[in-house]
Structures are given as C-alpha cells and as structure tokens.
Amino acid sequence: MFKLFVxxxxxxxxxTGLDNGLAxxxxxxxxxxxxxxxxxxxxxxxxxxxxEKLFKTMADxxxxxGYLKAGYEYIIVDDCWSxxxxxxxxxxxxxxxxxPSGMKALADYVHNxxxxxxxxxxxxxxxxxxxxxxxxxxELDAQTYASWGVDYVKLDGCYADSDIMEEGYAxxxxxxxxxxxxxxxxxxxxxxxxxxxxESNYEALKKTCNLWRNYDDIMDSxxxxxxxxxxxxxxxxxxxxxxxxxxxxxxxxxxxxxFGLSYEQSKAQMTIWCLMAAxxxxxxxxxxxxxxxxxxxxxxxALKINQDELGIQGTMKVFKNNIAAWVKPILPLSSTGxxxxxxxxxxxxxxxxxxxxxxxxxxxxxxxxxGYDILDxxxxxxxxxxxxxxxxxxxxxxxxFLKAIVI
Ligand code: GLA
Numbered sequence: 001m002f003k004l005f006v007x008x009x010x011x012x013x014x015x016t017g018l019d020n021g022l023a024x025x026x027x028x029x030x031x032x033x034x035x036x037x038x039x040x041x042x043x044x045x046x047x048x049x050x051x052e053k054l055f056k057t058m059a060d061x062x063x064x065x066g067y068l069k070a071g072y073e074y075i076i077v078d079d080c081w082s083x084x085x086x087x088x089x090x091x092x093x094x095x096x097x098x099x100p101s102g103m104k105a106l107a108d109y110v111h112n113x114x115x116x117x118x119x120x121x122x123x124x125x126x127x128x129x130x131x132x133x134x135x136x137x138x139e140l141d142a143q144t145y146a147s148w149g150v151d152y153v154k155l156d157g158c159y160a161d162s163d164i165m166e167e168g169y170a171x172x173x174x175x176x177x178x179x180x181x182x183x184x185x186x187x188x189x190x191x192x193x194x195x196x197x198x199e200s201n202y203e204a205l206k207k208t209c210n211l212w213r214n215y216d217d218i219m220d221s222x223x224x225x226x227x228x229x230x231x232x233x234x235x236x237x238x239x240x241x242x243x244x245x246x247x248x249x250x251x252x253x254x255x256x257x258x259f260g261l262s263y264e265q266s267k268a269q270m271t272i273w274c275l276m277a278a279x280x281x282x283x284x285x286x287x288x289x290x291x292x293x294x295x296x297x298x299x300x301x302a303l304k305i306n307q308d309e310l311g312i313q314g315t316m317k318v319f320k321n322n323i324a325a326w327v328k329p330i331l332p333l334s335s336t337g338x339x340x341x342x343x344x345x346x347x348x349x350x351x352x353x354x355x356x357x358x359x360x361x362x363x364x365x366x367x368x369x370x371g372y373d374i375l376d377x378x379x380x381x382x383x384x385x386x387x388x389x390x391x392x393x394x395x396x397x398x399x400x401f402l403k404a405i406v407i
Pocket of ligand 1: 033217
C-alpha cells in the first residue's frame with residue numbers, strides 16, 4: 001500500500017510539477033517582437049522582415065558585440081514565423097519563403113554560435129497575429145519544438161478561454177517535460193487575466209512556468225514603461241513573493257536602443273528591470289544600436305544585480321518629491337547575515353535640473369549595523385561619504401543606480 005502511495009506521488013509529481021532546473025536566474029536574451037513586430041514583406045524590407053536572415057544577423061551580433069558573454073543567451077523567434085497551414089501530418093511548419101531552411105536549421109545555426117533558441121506559440125486557436133495556434137495539438141507541438149532543438153518556449157494566450165488556461169498550460173508543460181528536452185517555459189496567461197482585474201493563481205504559475213507575462217505588452221515609449229512599472233508597484237506586495245530561482249514575474253521586453261526612450265530613460269528602464277529581477281529580453285536593432293545604449297545593456301554591475309543568485313524581486317520603497325526609490329536585497333551578506341542591496345532612484349520630474357534629494361538608510365530599509373560601501377552602477381565610482389544618508393541628483397525621467405555593499 002505504502003509502495004503504491006509512493007509511486008502515485010512520484011507519478012503525480014512528474015505530471016504536474018515544473019522541475020526542469022532552468023532559469024535559476026532571470027532569463028536573458030533577444031526577441032524580435034517589439035522592434036520588428038509582424039513585418040512579413042521581405043521584398044520591401046529585407047533587413048526588417050521576420051525571417052531567418054534577421055535572426056542569423058542578430059545571433060551573429062549577440063556573439064560579436066559581447067551580449068552572449070554578458071549573459072544574453074536566448075534568441076527568441078516571436079509570432080509570425082509559421083506558415084498559415086499545418087503540414088499533412090498536422091505539424092506546424094515555418095513559412096517557406098521567409099524561413100527557407102526551416103526551424104531546425106535555424107536552431108542549429110544559433111546553437112553553433114553558443115546561443116540558445118526560443119520559439120513562440122499560442123495556447124489558443126490562433127496566435128495573436130492570426131497564425132495557427134496549438135489548442136488542438138498541444139502534445140504534437142511540444143514534440144515538434146523539441147525535435148527542432150528549441151530551448152525556450154513562449155506560449156501566448158490569444159484566442160483562448162482564460163478560464164481553462166491554468167489547466168491547459170500545465171498540460172502543455174507536462175508535454176514539454178515528457179519530450180526530455182529541457183525547455184524554459186514562458187507563460188502568458190496572467191496577461192489575459194490581470195489587466196482585466198482578475199488575479200492570477202501564482203502558486204499554479206510557479207508550478208508550471210519558469211516565467212510569466214503579468215501585464216500589458218510593452219510599447220516603444222517612456223509612457224509605456226511607466227504604465228507597466230506603476231502596475232507592478234501597485235501590485236508588488238502580491239507579486240514579489242512569487243519571484244525566485246526558476247520562476248519569475250516578467251514585465252516584458254527591454255526597449256533600450258529603440259526609437260522611444262532617451263538615454264536617461266533607457267538607464268531608468270535598465271535600473272527598474274534589474275531591481276525587479278525581471279527577465280532581460282532585449283527587442284532592438286543590434287546592428288544599428290548606438291554604443292551608449294549598448295553600454296547600458298552590457299553594464300556588468302547592473303547585470304550582476306539582476307542576476308543575483310538569491311533571486312529576490314526588489315520593490316519600490318519610498319516615493320517622495322516625484323522620485324521613486326527601489327530596493328532589492330542581494331549578495332554578499334555580512335558576517336551576521338545582513339543583505340547588500342541594489343538601490344535605484346527613478347525621477348518622474350520634468351524640471352530640467354538634476355534634482356538633489358536625500359534618503360536615509362532607515363527609510364530605504366538598509367539596516368546593516370556597520371553601514372555600506374556604495375558604488376554607482378553607471379559611473380563606476382564609489383559614492384559613500386560615511387554617513388547614513390544617501391544623497392543623489394537624479395536627472396529628469398532618468399535614474400541613479402547604486403549598489404550598497406554591506407560591511
Ligand atoms: C501578444 C504578446 C506579445 C507578442 C504578440 C505577438 O500581444 O503579448 O508579446 O508576442 O502577441 O502577436
């Protein structure tokens with residue numbers, strides 16, 4: 001009887017639990033959606049259409065320009081990659097004009113560069129852009145992805161009933177696991193509940209998914225970054241506890257280097273996303289990106305805070321004079337177990353000057369008995385003046401990003 005019980009528990013655990021050992025730190029990579037959308041006209045826009053050429057070009061850049069070395073390892077193909085019809089065996093196929101070599105060949109190309117390969121799908125009848133969805137082929141599609149060498153699946157939730165997503169995504173996750181190929185599982189089901197005011201089941205998400213899109217799609221503007229950030233702040237006490245190694249809240253892509261954010265606003269997005277322990281999935285043009293934007297994305301000190309092994313999601317602690325102060329506990333710990341912290345100050349002001357403002361350690365929750373050594377993440381300079389007050393000057397719609405290393 002006991003044996004049977006144990007067997008049942010093992011079998012049940014294998015069926016429902018996400019146990020792929022992946023995404024121990026927030027996933028990092030590149031995805032085409034926000035920058036390239038669903039451009040399919042390769043005659044008119046040969047360098048911008050969703051095609052194997054685009055992904056090979058970006059994969060090459062990820063390696064040659066240091067992104068892979070910095071940790072950006074996944075290159076992810078978003079919507080609009082497939083043909084409009086499945087093949088005679090019901091399998092998804094890549095669009096033959098834009099991906100003439102097929103997805104397996106593209107995955108091989110990416111793997112040969114030392115990168116990992118991600119692919120989009122949709123739980124419903126159609127993808128958001130109207131391509132075939134997986135609802136009636138969940139197992140077959142998981143197997144097809146595995147046979148192509150996919151390492152990361154983004155499963156969207158357009159054209160689907162949000163009431164069956166919790167169960168349906170778990171079923172798909174079970175099929176992913178059953179392929180034996182480790183694949184990061186990025187789920188979108190909260191993005192079809194939370195924006196409508198419906199709270200998602202984060203315990204279920206943690207069991208099924210490595211990361212999940214909680215809220216609206218990011219657009220190419222500071223306003224969009226703000227709207228997403230303020231939703232996460234409004235809900236941070238509910239969301240942050242669910243973040244950790246293997247399972248992450250995902251506020252959507254980094255738009256640094258695109259059209260919409262200034263240099264200072266780009267530093268602000270980087271600061272917030274790093275402190276939120278958010279997945280860092282860039283969506284930009286790596287060929288034409290200006291060096292100062294690339295430097296933000298490759299900033300080692302910022303990435304180390306994002307990739308901190310504890311995986312604690314930082315929160316917005318204090319808001320005063322239109323400056324938001326964010327705090328994220330990180331390693332190293334002091335000899336008595338107190339945290340170090342990533343600390344970010346984001347300005348929502350527009351009076352031109354760099355605004356001077358003080359925050360005490362106490363109001364930020366920095367409680368290390370012997371204080372902190374404080375490093376400016378973007379300038380690389382030590383800023384500690386031996387007091388228990390942090391004095392900063394924050395540029396309009398910009399950020400100051402510090403690392404407070406506990407003594
Ligand atoms: C949804 C997702 C986006 C993108 C598009 C593709 O809107 O949230 O991230 O994948 O679909 O159509």
